[in-house]
Amino acid sequence: MKGFIIKEFFHIFRDRRSLIILFGMPIVQILLFGFAITNEIRNVNIAILDKAHDTSSERIIEKMFASGYFVMNGYLETEDEIEPIFQKGKIKAIIVFGPDLDKNLASGGTAPIQIIADATDPNTANTIANYAASIVRDYQEEINPDVTLPLQIVPEVRMLYNPELKGVFMFIPGTMTVILMLVSAMMTSISIAREKEMGTMEVLLVSPLKPVQVVAGKVLPYILLSSINATVILLLGYFVFKMPMQGSLLALMATTLLFIITTLSLGILISTVAHTQQMAMMMSLMGLMLPTIMLSGFVFPVDSMPWPLQVISNIIPAKWFILILKGLMLKGVSITYLWKEVLILAFMTLALIGLSVKKYAIRLA
Amino acid sequence: MLPIIFVMPVVQLLVLSFAATFEVKNISLHVVDNDQSSYSRELTRKFLVSDHFKLTGVSFSSDQALDDMQRHNTDVILHIPQHFERDLVRDQQAQLMLSINAIDGAAAAVENVYATSIIQDFNQNIRIRMADEISPSRQPKVFSVTQSFWFNPELDYKTFMVPGILVLLVTMIAIFLAGMNIVREKEIGTLEQINVTPIKKHQFIIGKLLPFWILALVELGFGLAMCWFIFGIGVAGSIWVIFLFAAVYLLVVLGIGFFISNFTHTQQQAMFLSWFFMVIFILMSGLFTPIDSMPHWAQVITEFNPVRYFVEVMRMVMLKGAELSDILPQLTRLFIYALIMNGLAVAGYRKVA
Numbered sequence: 001m002k003g004f005i006i007k008e009f010f011h012i013f014r015d016r017r018s019l020i021i022l023f024g025m026p027i028v029q030i031l032l033f034g035f036a037i038t039n040e041i042r043n044v045n046i047a048i049l050d051k052a053h054d055t056s057s058e059r060i061i062e063k064m065f066a067s068g069y070f071v072m073n074g075y076l077e078t079e080d081e082i083e084p085i086f087q088k089g090k091i092k093a094i095i096v097f098g099p100d101l102d103k104n105l106a107s108g109g110t111a112p113i114q115i116i117a118d119a120t121d122p123n124t125a126n127t128i129a130n131y132a133a134s135i136v137r138d139y140q141e142e143i144n145p146d147v148t149l150p151l152q153i154v155p156e157v158r159m160l161y162n163p164e165l166k167g168v169f170m171f172i173p174g175t176m177t178v179i180l181m182l183v184s185a186m187m188t189s190i191s192i193a194r195e196k197e198m199g200t201m202e203v204l205l206v207s208p209l210k211p212v213q214v215v216a217g218k219v220l221p222y223i224l225l226s227s228i229n230a231t232v233i234l235l236l237g238y239f240v241f242k243m244p245m246q247g248s249l250l251a252l253m254a255t256t257l258l259f260i261i262t263t264l265s266l267g268i269l270i271s272t273v274a275h276t277q278q279m280a281m282m283m284s285l286m287g288l289m290l291p292t293i294m295l296s297g298f299v300f301p302v303d304s305m306p307w308p309l310q311v312i313s314n315i316i317p318a319k320w321f322i323l324i325l326k327g328l329m330l331k332g333v334s335i336t337y338l339w340k341e342v343l344i345l346a347f348m349t350l351a352l353i354g355l356s357v358k359k360y361a362i363r364l365a
Numbered sequence: 366m367l368p369i370i371f372v373m374p375v376v377q378l379l380v381l382s383f384a385a386t387f388e389v390k391n392i393s394l395h396v397v398d399n400d401q402s403s404y405s406r407e408l409t410r411k412f413l414v415s416d417h418f419k420l421t422g423v424s425f426s427s428d429q430a431l432d433d434m435q436r437h438n439t440d441v442i443l444h445i446p447q448h449f450e451r452d453l454v455r456d457q458q459a460q461l462m463l464s465i466n467a468i469d470g471a472a473a474a475v476e477n478v479y480a481t482s483i484i485q486d487f488n489q490n491i492r493i494r495m496a497d498e499i500s501p502s503r504q505p506k507v508f509s510v511t512q513s514f515w516f517n518p519e520l521d522y523k524t525f526m527v528p529g530i531l532v533l534l535v536t537m538i539a540i541f542l543a544g545m546n547i548v549r550e551k552e553i554g555t556l557e558q559i560n561v562t563p564i565k566k567h568q569f570i571i572g573k574l575l576p577f578w579i580l581a582l583v584e585l586g587f588g589l590a591m592c593w594f595i596f597g598i599g600v601a602g603s604i605w606v607i608f609l610f611a612a613v614y615l616l617v618v619l620g621i622g623f624f625i626s627n628f629t630h631t632q633q634q635a636m637f638l639s640w641f642f643m644v645i646f647i648l649m650s651g652l653f654t655p656i657d658s659m660p661h662w663a664q665v666i667t668e669f670n671p672v673r674y675f676v677e678v679m680r681m682v683m684l685k686g687a688e689l690s691d692i693l694p695q696l697t698r699l700f701i702y703a704l705i706m707n708g709l710a711v712a713g714y715r716k717v718a
Contacts, residue, residue: 017628018633025644028641029644032645032649032663033648036659037648037659038658041657043658044657056508071657082515086516086685087685087687089680089687089691092657101508105506108506111506111508113508113511114513115510115511115513116515117513117514118515118685119514119516119518120525120684121680122517122521122525125514125520126520136508143506144506151458151492152458153458153459153461153485153488154461155461155463155481155484157477158462158463158464160434160465162467162468162473165471165473167471170468170469170470182640187633190633191633277632278545278549281636285541286373286376290380294384299385300384300385300387303390303440304386304390305386309380323437337436
């Protein structure tokens with residue numbers, strides 16, 4: 001048994017390339033999330049169609065470019081130029097100033113400003129339209145200084161747990177979950193399927209090792225690798241991105257280990273069904289990675305999805321683990337607040353192990 | 366394998382396009398109403414009738430509300446302090462507090478906008494109701510601002526995501542299957558048998574890649590048809606422009622897959638490497654997050670990302686009806702990319718084990 005485990009370790013450590021990726025990948029991903037990728041909207045290219053050319057239009061244009069949200073990208077002469085310029089794709093919005101703004105403002109007539117946004121990206125379109133409108137509103141307040149509003153409700157907004165609204169706080173628990181899934185579930189399933197495909201599984205099974213021992217030997221090195229990866233991600237989050245660690249470290253380690261075991265049992269289950277590495281890979285990819293990335297609340301909020309997807313999201317282990325991580329790290333709650341999530345994960349693990357033992361026995365017969 | 370290849374696009378299109386949304390809906394709201402006045406109740410009601418919020422808790426203490434948030438039951442807490450109505454009427458000003466769970470920063474910002482605009486609306490209503498009691502000050506100067514949204518007036522997020530998801534689909538099929546296929550022969554040992562035949566290097570590579578190239582194009586056609594059937598999203602421009610671009614794009618992706626397989630010995634390794642590049646390509650493609658918001662160095666990196674160009678072109682042609690001349694810059698870049706990648710792949714391939 002000991003020899004077998006050592007052999008499995010050798011298998012993994014001999015493969016330098018995979019090891020480099022294994023440890024490089026989480027680092028690259030976290031750094032990308034932390035420094036490059038953001039779903040904030042900034043530096044949007046816009047064009048101006050100014051029929052007024054007076055103080056108002058010039059002051060508003062000036063304010064827009066001072067805001068940092070917009071990058072100026074040319075003036076248009078007529079409305080006909082709008083469609084072709086959108087089709088080229090670079091310009092995301094066009095601000096149209098109606099004629100004689102100053103005169104109309106002074107005489108109390110309508111002073112029209114139109115914001116035309118390319119709504120193929122609805123999120124960006126909506127946000128820039130709102131930014132632009134609020135810049136106009138600002139200017140309006142500037143030119144109407146002596147009109148004060150009665151009956152003012154003043155909302156005070158507190159952003160809890162992440163006052164600077166950093167995106168990386170959201171992505172660290174998610175990336176950690178995806179990497180653990182990849183290493184534990186996908187790698188294990190492929191490595192066991194490999195023995196099957198090569199025909200060496202039979203050799204292992206007729207050896208004096210029990211099937212349980214064979215599987216345990218396969219799995220142990222991956223537990224170690226996953227734990228190292230999890231630690232690296234947490235350290236990066238803590239030291240580079242100042243992610244807080246509010247809750248108990250012990251609880252964090254225990255729940256992470258629980259999740260690693262959950263994913264390993266998923267991997268084992270897949271390997272009992274798949275006969276070739278390709279099949280194992282496609283099953284892990286479609287059945288595990290995709291749902292984990294899309295439905296776990298890693299990137300997209302689960303609450304905004306249609307209800308059938310919300311129901312499905314409940315059977316995805318990653319969803320519960322991400323909730324535990326956010327609770328422990330960012331909200332700083334004690335583990336007693338999270339017993340429901342932990343119990344669900346534990347129950348899933350037991351069910352998965354039970355299922356794979358049953359499948360495994362059938363295959364041997 | 367074949368069922369996976371055709372079931373996958375349907376599942377992906379259905380799941381991804383509904384799941385991949387940054388829209389914020391069904392925000393769970395907890396109300397702490399310590400005033401219990403007609404104004405405070407009216408404000409709460411205004412929150413509930415908007416489609417953005419759903420009430421998940423009511424209590425009289427902030428501590429209990431916070432506890433609820435820590436249990437992941439609520440995302441936004443509205444505290445209405447005691448004497449809210451009295452202060453508003455008597456002092457012309459009253460405080461309110463919103464506490465927002467900001468772990469997801471982007472969602473929190475949107476939640477803030479929604480909540481604040483409901484409060485402003487409510488504020489405006491009260492003002493209008495009390496208007497006769499307020500002395501009219503002099504006429505303010507106002508602009509009339511209108512917003513119009515082209516190509517997607519309902520601001521439907523699915524319209525935006527579906528073309529991008531097709532890209533994902535085609536890319537995954539090409540890079541994984543092609544990369545793994547050659548390594549599989551290496552691993553099983555049949556590659557050596559091919560190596561000893563008089564077949565030329567480039568013939569071998571063309572023979573290996575052609576089936577996947579055709580398969581991926583068929584997959585794209587199938588995906589486009591599904592888009593039309595399921596979501597009613599057709600192609601605004603010319604479908605041939607899409608296929609022309611896809612044909613060149615697939616050469617790049619297959620070249621990358623093949624290049625990876627040169628450097629790997631087992632399917633596990635190949636898969637792992639492909640996954641690594643896929644994740645980076647997708648994250649840096651502008652599929653989910655805007656490229657314009659990235660720092661400058663990251664934007665430079667995206668210039669080398671083939672996925673970025675395909676996502677751009679799909680959206681331009683499918684949604685805005687861009688023509689061949691509009692996408693020419695992207696097409697030329699990809700063409701050069703294809704030449705380089707496949708050149709490297711052929712050069713790197715050795716007919717020895």
